[in-house]
Amino acid sequence: xxxxxxxxxxxxALHVRHRRADGYHALETLFAFLTDGDTVSVAPxxxxxxxxxxxxxxGLSGEGDNLVTRAAALVTxxxxxxxxxxxxxxxxxxxxxxxxxGSADAAATIRALARLHGIAADQPAxxxxxxxxxxxxxxxxLGRSAFGSGxxxxxxxxxxxxxxxxxxxxxxxxxxxxxxxxxxxxxxxxPLPDGALIERALAGRNDLEAPAxxxxxxxxxxxxxxxxxxxxxLARMSGSGATCFALFERLADRAAAAATIRxxxxxxxxxxxxxx
Numbered sequence: 001x002x003x004x005x006x007x008x009x010x011x012x013a014l015h016v017r018h019r020r021a022d023g024y025h026a027l028e029t030l031f032a033f034l035t036d037g038d039t040v041s042v043a044p045x046x047x048x049x050x051x052x053x054x055x056x057x058x059g060l061s062g063e064g065d066n067l068v069t070r071a072a073a074l075v076t077x078x079x080x081x082x083x084x085x086x087x088x089x090x091x092x093x094x095x096x097x098x099x100x101x102g103s104a105d106a107a108a109t110i111r112a113l114a115r116l117h118g119i120a121a122d123q124p125a126x127x128x129x130x131x132x133x134x135x136x137x138x139x140x141x142l143g144r145s146a147f148g149s150g151x152x153x154x155x156x157x158x159x160x161x162x163x164x165x166x167x168x169x170x171x172x173x174x175x176x177x178x179x180x181x182x183x184x185x186x187x188x189x190x191p192l193p194d195g196a197l198i199e200r201a202l203a204g205r206n207d208l209e210a211p212a213x214x215x216x217x218x219x220x221x222x223x224x225x226x227x228x229x230x231x232x233x234l235a236r237m238s239g240s241g242a243t244c245f246a247l248f249e250r251l252a253d254r255a256a257a258a259a260t261i262r263x264x265x266x267x268x269x270x271x272x273x274x275x276x
Contacts, residue, residue, distance in 0.1 A: 001086075002116045006108035007037040007276060008093055008168065009100030009140055010238040010245050012197070013204025016181075017188050024135065024151040025181055028192045030158070030201055031139045031146045034166060034273040038092050038101060040068060040108040042116060045086035054091040059174075067106035067133055074129045075113045085113075094269055096174035098212075098239030100140055106133045107140035127153075136239075144276065145197065160197030161247070161275050164233075165254035168271040169226060169261060170243040171218045180240040183211035201234055201247075212241035219244065225264070229257035247275075 012030040019025050038054070050069050052060045060066060068089050076083045087109065093101040110130060114121050121141075130137040135152040145162075146155045184207060193203050213219045219242050226235035226246040231253025235246040248254040258272050 001041055001043040002112040003039055003041045004108040004112040004115070005037055006040055006093075006101075006104035006140070007143065008034040008271065008273070009104055009136065010034070010166070010168070011098075011206060012201035012234070012236070013192055014206045014208060014239065015189065015192055015204065016184055016207040017191070019186070020151070025184070026150065027135075027148065027152050029148045029152060030192065030197065030204065031148055031155075032161065033140075033143055033145070033276045034168075034271075035276050036092075036271060036273040038105055038108070039090040040105055040112055041086075041088040041090075042072070042109065042112040043086045044082060044116075045084050048084050049086050051088045052091055053088060056091040056093065056095055059095040060089075060091060067102045067137075068109050071106040071109040071129070071133055071137075072113065074132060075110055075126070078125060078129060079117065079119065081113070081117055093271075094170045094174070094243065096176065097170050097243040098175070098177075098237065098241045099168065099243045100136050100239065103134050103136035104140045106130070106137050107143065110141055111143075147192070158197050164275040165248040165251045166273050166275055167226065167246050167248065167254050167258055167261075168238075168243055168269075168273065169222050169245070170269040171216070171222050171265070172267055172269065173216045173218060173242045175212055175215055175241045177240040179215065180208050180212050183214065184208060185210070198233065206237050208240050209237040212237060216242050218242070222268075225261060226257070229253065229260065232257070
């Protein structure tokens with residue numbers, strides 16, 4: 001059995017430049033990944049079976065087909081591999097939350113099958129498969145900090161911020177990515193600047209935060225609460241929401257912030273982690 005981590009993804013900044021003719025939006029974004037997330041386990045089997053476990057399994061109950069099974073089907077078809085697989089997804093990240101859960105799961109499935117069959121993880125064919133599955137899947141397959149352009153699939157790896165303490169907070173609302181993009185006001189507010197990763201992140205923004213806040217005003221409360229904690233370098237919504245994040249200077253500051261927010265909002269989901 002091959003077990004692959006599907007790490008949570010955050011967008012340190014996300015600039016929407018314009019809507020493309022193919023319906024996607026032209027983006028500039030800074031991807032970063034955590035050291036925690038879902039896991040995907042893959043093993044050869046006599047008969048194909050897909051199981052979802054974990055605290056957020058119920059959100060995927062009844063799905064006979066999702067990004068994990070689609071990823072497995074595309075990889076096995078492309079490389080003419082046996083399609084009978086036992087796949088277990090341990091779903092530990094909230095669903096529809098802006099931290100790449102489904103995309104990360106698909107990417108982990110691709111990596112697991114590549115390992116199982118001795119396929120180099122950097123093969124261009126795997127990234128083509130990833131792109132077929134969604135705009136964030138290539139970045140999740142790369143699995144390291146990167147500048148993304150195009151619809152997010154054109155990637156350039158960047159250095160910096162590895163080991164930075166990070167706190168994720170989700171107020172328990174799920175938001176449709178499509179609905180948030182559709183509500184974007186269409187104004188191009190400019191590109192991401194050059195420079196060191198933290199400088200680019202601090203100078204950037206998330207153009208989807210305003211429409212997401214309009215749909216779920218509690219996002220504003222989450223960002224404000226995170227920004228008000230001691231030792232915060234950056235607090236922002238990730239992706240299309242509703243998960244928000246804060247980067248901290250010290251582990252102790254992150255732990256104190258998590259304790260404060262858990263006490264104030266016991267119903268919210270929190271994850272204490274670090275950037276990979």
